[in-house]
Amino acid sequence: MTSDWRPLGAAALRCLPAALRPWLADAGSLTAALRRALGGALDCTLLAHGWRAASEDEARYLGLTPGSRLFWRRVRFSHAGHAGRALLIGHTLAPPAVLAACPRLRRLGHRPVGELLFADPAVRRERIELAEPGSATLLSVPHALAARRALVPVSRGRLLVTEHFLPAMRRLPRPC
Secondary structure, eight states: OOOSEEESSHHHHHTSOGGGHHHHHOOSOHHHHHHHHTTTOEEEEEEEEEEEEOOHHHHHHHTOOTTOEEEEEEEEEEETTTTTEEEEEEEEEEOHHHHHHOGGGGGOTTSOHHHHHTTSTTOOOEEEEEEOTTOHHHHTSTTOOEEEEEEEEETTEEEEEEEEEOGGGGGSOOOO
């Protein structure tokens, strides 16, 4: 089985839109960077959440057994100042042990997971990977131009956070 993902690096970035490269390479809080770029005009909408089985690829990335139970949530980030123009779709996968250590993850509602995860300025994404252009992963979200995933430490475990970047992201200034 081949992966749709490859490690963040110059070769992987070269294949993706230039305007998105700084966003894709940033290991900090995407929520905070988007708020700075938009002057605070960022909306987060919870699209879905629940429990599901980990795919083989997700389980390998998280160090779990395929089929392991995961809590998942999907959100849409939009630019509040421009008729809700969608910027990205975010996915979070949390093993039960992480939820037990951080039960607030289940009660975020329309709040971004980044607000909770990156409240500690020392927290950084680990093992950032980018989706291969034209891959099933990238094509799973309509109009996505790029996607990245990373592990984010929480308590003694890790979450898998995946973001699919939509065309409106190209119009934003570089993250700072």
